[in-house]
Amino acid sequence: MRDVREAWAAGGARVTKWRQDPVIVQTVRSAAAATIAYVVALRFSPEAAPLTAPLTALLVVQVTLYSTLTTGIRRVNSVVAGVLVAIGFSVLVGLTWWSLGLLILASLAVGHLVRVSEFVPEVAISAMLVLGVTRVGDTAWARILETVIGAVVGLGCNLLFAPPVWVGAAGESIEDLARRMRQLMLLIGEEAASRTPVTLAAERLHEARRLDHDIVEVDAALKQAEDSLRLNPRVREGLLHRVVLRTGLDTLEICTVVLRVLARSLTDLAKERVPDPLFEPEIGRTLERLLAEVGDAVVSFAVLVTTDVSHSAESAESRLASEITAATATRDKLAQLLLEGVQRDARRWQLHGAVLTEVTRLLDELDMEHRSRRLLEELDRCTREERDRMPRLNRFRERLRPARRNRTAASNRAT
Incomplete structure (x- = not known):
């Protein structure tokens, strides 16, 4: 039984x-x-x-x-x-x-x-x-x-029979993209802490460039999800869902561009330092740790923008904040080590500075304040566009608001 x-x-x-x-x-x-x-x-x-x-x-x-x-x-x-x-x-x-x-x-x-x-x-x-x-x-x-x-x-x-909402499929695509980015960051960090051949560094650069094709596929899935939220009776806050997913993908797309530039800087550094390691041992270990923390933050960011339940979203937000804080502290340590290394040998200070700048840009894009500001700006823009597209409907809604307020006030006085 x-x-x-x-x-x-x-x-x-x-x-x-x-x-x-x-x-x-x-x-x-x-x-x-x-x-x-x-x-x-x-x-x-x-x-x-x-x-x-x-x-x-x-x-x-x-x-x-x-x-x-x-x-x-x-x-x-x-x-x-x-x-x-x-x-x-x-x-x-x-x-x-x-x-x-x-x-x-x-x-x-x-x-x-x-x-x-x-x-x-x-x-x-x-x-x-x-x-x-x-x-x-x-x-x-x-x-x-x-x-x-x-x-x-x-x-x-x-x-x-309301059509299916494709937000789940789009969210899975976004999270899968974030995990591939994290895996690439882990590989780049491991190789930066050791003796990296130029061919291997160039291969990581090609992998970073291939992320552009993944962005195109995720963008197609997101467009389908955005259409499924429009005029769908099963969705109450369709505009908010669309803006959250779209701005989240925009952030990940910027991160892929920065990651590609980072891979290019490390490839150029590998060419300059043949046959020596890319960095001194302590700097390499610190960079490896930093890229691992940034990769974790990218995945947490993707989970945050694709999570609907408020409790899960709060958990993802707190995890992302702690990971960004840890990565920022590691970035500061790396900056100090690079400064000391440049003071000893200033021959490749441009490439060392480029690596630090690109990691800092990744952290800035994942920052919660930057995320909130970007989200509010996009919401305001979309609201203005909808108001401009349907001026008569918006004027009708504005006329209904005073009547609703009067009815609400009258019912409050009656009770």
Whole structure:
């Protein structure tokens, strides 16, 4: 019995994990929307197999509600524009090889005029499909009807079954990037404390440059998460979540640039000191310890910006503050050791100063006060942009505020 209960518990946990997986949720939602759209189109469309409706629903039900709304509108516009172009050509010239070429040119031009973005080819596809049938008029209106049905069903599925929020996936990408940065810092620190060949230092520089490709992938995941927070009924403070994640990734991107510059400085120093070690033993050990502490701070920073629960966020914030304090003390010790070393031998003081400057920049970017100031500035900027984009809505809200205050005051007096 115990084995059966454990098996049931493991199976239930696996099902729960699948239900929370954004990819699985999105797959089920897309399939359901396409099926429902086909059933509805069978009832209202004169076509025997109205496949345009499920195709439209499948394309309209995107991974986020925001992209679904914008995509649905553009897709309907593209199909309607293509059908209208096909009706005009069928009345004037019909279908020939030269009219087909003119139809494609006209459809693509109309697609750019109506601003359907990525659905410009859809205008030409719709026009060719409609023009290629015999009963142009009936098929044209049937295609428009099926497209509208598919778009409405897709939008309805998103309103009834809210799309998944991709913040978790974006947070995992950000934390994974921070851990790769920490691993690189540990390797650079270990090699700085020993005799480092130029080829090995150059390899670390190439690894630091490859972090740029990781930034691009994380940025794509973050854009998807930002779209999933817009207009999503499951999210209350979407703007705050978006700004926290975006500013966090911006900070990590700056840190990757500084880390790349640090790797370049150490590579240049390795070229200058062949065959000697990069630093004196005590300086190398101190730099190794400093980079390890900075790497830990980078990971704590990533955990802080991706944590929603207040208790966990407070724990991550206190851990980050203590790690920055320890790293700052180690940085001061390294600065003193480098100063003493330069006083003994000033031949490479520029590279030693560059290493110290780059580590200091890393600490400045991770500083809590700098983080808070950057976050407030970005919140103010986003709020101003939203207010400028929708002035009428903001004026309506401002008119409602005095009425709410009056009702609140009246209820307080009554109690």
